Amino acid sequence: MTTPLIHARPVERRQVAALPWRHGPDGIEIMLVTSRETRRWVTPKGGRMTGLSDAESAAQEALEEAGIEGVVGDAPLGTFRYLKILKRRAPRWCVVAVHALEVRVEHETWHEQAERERVWISRDEAVRRVDEPELKALIAAFEGQALTARAR
Template sequence: MMLMFRRPARMQCAALCYRLQKKTGKPEMLVITSRDTGRWVIPKGWPMEGKSSAQAAEREAYEEAGVKGVLSETMAGAYMYEKGMNGGLKVPCRVQVYPLLVTNMLKNFPERGSRRLEWVSFEEAAARVAEPGLKALIEQFGHELVQLERAGTSLSA
């Protein structure tokens, strides 16, 4: 007999890392591969004691992708997904996503060499990620950046 139960969602924090292309000024975002499956994701992790959710997301961006920049304490949004754990257990997670305007990419960082990093358009990023909620969040944030750009609002740090 298999027992079925639903755990409450666990929270994670993520950074939506973006920048403006040097030549065109167009916004693009950073996608990275997960270490276990190689699927395209954004930097994310568990909350950290003594840090706000946004600060934890900023730390994950540094550890996983080697990026630093201007962090927004205001969430871009949130999405749900099921995280595969050891032993095949899947845990529902609610991911709070915070924008990070990247101003610096470091050559050395904790997870260097264990992930691929690519700067792509928001459309391409949305096409690469698997989670429907993250796709929608990326599309919405990218659309909002384009609207700000068209309105003449400066997106640079």
């Protein structure tokens, strides 16, 4: 008698992201940054940080990757999945909780400045530039409202 194969779903890595935004002259503007290895346009994101809430972790990623600070929403806007592709390791699925970050401070220099580009663009252009369909939908639906938020 053979044992049936059990197909376990691979463990997805949980991450957090900031959706940096501001009111521009023509409406909502979104900041995107380039990823370090593939140079795709993405939102600042990374792993959850010990001792910080998910919202605080997202704000910290925005500071490190884009040199921005502001008011971050406590509740996520939603989540998206993407396949993280690294040069020296196997691809891995990640699930990312996205928190709105109304940008109040934009530093001229920041930690990952030499590794990334950052750009302010319209919401429609941000939707065109990101690759992940679920992130496109979150950005397209975003109206710039801050729910329960904290300064970070």
